[in-house]
Amino acid sequence: MLDFTDLPRFDTVRPEDVKPAIESLLADGRALIERLTADSTPATWADFAGALSDGLEPFGRAWGIVGHLHSVNDIPAWREAYNEMLPDVSRFYAELGQNLKLFEKYKALRASAEYATLSVEQKKVVDNEVRDFRLSGAELPEDQKPRFQAIMEELSQLSAKFSENVLDATNAFAEVVTDEALLAGLPDDAKEAARTAAEKAGVAGWRFSLQAPSYGPVMQYADNRELRARMYRAYATRAAEFTDGSSKPEWDNTPVMQRMLELRQEDARMLGFNNFAEVSLAPKMADTPAQVLAFLRELAAKAKPFAEKDIAELRTFAQDELGLADFQPWDAAYVSEKLLQQRYAFSEQEVKQYFTEPKVLGGLFKVIESLFNVKVKPDTAPVWHEDVRFYRLETSTGGLVGQFYLDLYARETKRGGAWMDEARSRRRTAGGIQKPIAYLNCNFARPVGDKPSTFTHDEVTTLFHETGHGLHHLLTRGEELGVSGIHGVEWDAVELPSQFMENYCWEWEVVQEMTAHVDTGAPLPRELFDKMLAAKNFQSGMMAVRQIEFSLFDMLLHSEFDPAGSQSVMDLLNEVRQEVAVLMPPAWHRFPNSFSHIFGGGYGAGYFSYKWAEVLSADAYAAFEEAGDPFDATVGKRFLDEILSVGGSRPAIESFKAFRGREPSVDALLRHSGMIAA
Incomplete structure (x- = not known):
């Protein structure tokens, strides 16, 4: 772990290395700080x-x-090693953020004559540090600092505990089916994966889990309504107080959430803010919680009529065509799929057969190469699992730009969802430029038998999304760590490159080249793509209000909710649903208990970033549409120069305006989503 000469040593690093390595680095860090804060x-x-x-x-x-x-190989030994050192690491960062001598040095540097001679990046680093010291409690009275530090430590531990509870509850549940007749409607590949899972678990029949590649197909395709209802309840009550499904009392996240909200509120008030949302927004593009709430409610007002139309169509179709008079939430994905097939004469399962893994990766890499004039080449490196692959990103003349790991498949020891993370950032060192390295992680179904893995179009879009984050990290030209790549980029702008890349999943010239039927090798027919395009905005109203619901809930939870009051977290969510939702879950649904984004993933009072970044990314992609070419070289170079390469070296709104020549507009998002009334 202490070898920083090149790539991480995943071939030799062990859980027992963590404590001595981290303790050694913490000691070095404290000695460094003592030396740098000396008069x-x-x-x-x-x-x-x-x-x-x-x-x-x-x-x-x-x-x-x-x-x-801890995220990709969450076996007991790594979990224990991570959690053992987490308090010490949290304490170190809390001490760092409250170190008045460091704070005074940064303020002195900003006030010095040298400041005017610093590079744009260096000035931004200094400015951000001064702001972040204030947010870290550096200006608190000395007698309050131990309490603030204790809050930071406890929040870190609670965040890790929240994620572990969700993972444990997800893995604990299994639905075993022994009668194949009960699996009517399920695609063959989903059944084959379930049979393989049963064999691995030593049970007869078909074994289904709450991991996305297993859960999703059941909810979307299984004709057996009772099976869907059982799976839905288990998924909806993960890490909750119930013991009849996927959870245990020790995995209940209700007290974890309650405690985190109490601590976040205490943290905010100690810093002189009214609530945690104000703390969260201090380094973001948005100015106030009221501004965010107004943006979300304006979007909700435009989206809800479309959502109400969507749900009415579903209910009518469920009753008239499927005989479901009492339409329930566990019917939604199933009925949607049936309506999609009837209206557009295709199914997602049909489309999935064309998106084979080798072709998808080839198509993705070609997009990257065409847009940004780089090359993607396979390479070798020590990895944490045999499924992981490694690539080089090179200039057109063969110079190294960066490298990335690709971990595509779901595993029981891997947390859910998809994410990009950094292994190393670009910066200038005494020996030259240190090149960046990224992790790209997904949770797709692995290949079954001798056939390649196949992806749904949604999964392809997810892969492009995470690659957009990776490109933001890898294509930076930053030379100072604090503003290189995604460092220093406002949280509500960080999704711009990722959502921008999703647009290429809807370009015919891209799609035709990244498809080959898993059995015949034939590319996706244009007729089928046209149906997909026609169906692109199918239920976009419902999807929009769902995201708005999560965002409003998050912002209100951290701005107006009182953890000490009589209202519960679920009471607040139900209020939000009454305002914006069109499909009401059952009373026992415990969505907050597995809302890892805001309790385990850094998005507290920041979930709205997804909707705001959709505005930015749709408007950015509109520049290519206006040029008449999704690979327009001039626009692509401007996107690279003004958005990706500058990282966090200037405010995101300035980068956007430099690229677009004006303020962002919501029109492109509404148009792309089919939510501009005719």
Whole structure:
């Protein structure tokens, strides 16, 4: 773990290495800080700010490896190693953020004559540090700092516990079916995967889990309504107080959420803010919770009529065509699929047979290469699992730009969802430019038998999304760690490149080249693609209000909710649903208990970022539409130069305006989503 000469040593790193390595790096970090805060150390970039960034970089990389393995290989030994050191790491960062001597040095540097001579990146690093010190409690009275530090430590532990509870509850549930007749409607590949899972577990029949590749097809295709209802309840009550499905009392996230909300509120008030949402927004594009709430409600007002039309169509179709008079939430995906097939004469399962893994990756890489004038080449590196692949990103002349790991498949030891993370960031060092390295993680179904894995179009879109994050990290030209790649980019702008990349999944010239039928090798027929295009905005109103519901709930939870009051978290969510939702879940649904984004993933009072970034990304892609070519070289270079390469070196709104020549507009998003009334 202490070898920083090149790539992480996943072939040799062990859980027992974590404690000695991290303790050694923490000691080095504290010694460095003591030296840099001494009166004899000048408050200059070279002697202080640059030296601090460079000196702490190895610690960030090492702890990043531990956090990564906790996410992708969550076996007991790695979980224990991560959790054993988490309090010490949290304490170190809390101490760092409250160190008045460091704060004074940064303020002195900003007030010095040298500040005017610093690069744009260096100035932004200094400015961000001064802001973040204030948010980290550096200006608190000395007698309050221990309490603030304790809050930070406990929040880190609770966040990890929340995610572990969700993972444990997800893995604990299994639905075993022994009568194949009960699996009517399920695609063959879903049944084959379930049979393989049963064999692996040593049981007869077909075994279904709550992991996405298993759960999704059941909800979408299984004719057996009771099976869908059981799976739905188990999924909806993960990490909740119930013991009849997927959870145990020790996995109940209700007290974890309650405690986190109490601590976040205490944290905010200690810092002089009214609520945690104000703390969260301080480094973001949005200014106030009221501004965010107004944006979400304006979007809800435009989307809800379309959502109401969507749900009415579903209910009518369920009753008239499927004989379901009492339409329930566990029928929604199933009925939607049937209506989609009837209206557009195709199914997602039919489309899935064309998106074979080798072709999808080839198509993705060609998009990257065409847009940004780079090359993607397979490479070798130590990995944490045999499924993981490794690639180089090169310039057109063969120079190294960056590298990335690709971990595509779901595993029981891997947390759910899809995400990009960094293994190393681009920066200037004494030896030259350190090249960036990224992790791209998904949870797709692995290949069954001798056939390649096949992806739904939604999964292809997810892969493009995470690659967009990866490109933001890899294509930066930043030379200072604090603003290189996604560092320093406002949270509500960080999704712009990822959502931008999703648009290419809807371009015919891209799709035809990244499809080959799993049995025949034939590309996706144009007729089928046209049906997909026609169906693109199928139920877009319902999907929009669902995201708005999550965003409103998150913002209200962190701005107006009182953890000490009589209202519960579920009461608040139900209020939000009354305002914006069109499909009401049952009373026992416990969505917040597995809302990992805001309780385990850094999106607290920030979930709205997805909708705001959709506005930015749709408007950005409209520049290519206006040019008449999704690969227009001039627009592509401008996107690279003004958005991706600058990272966090300037405010995101300035980067957007430099690319687009104006303020962002919501019109492109509404048009792309089919929500501009005719």
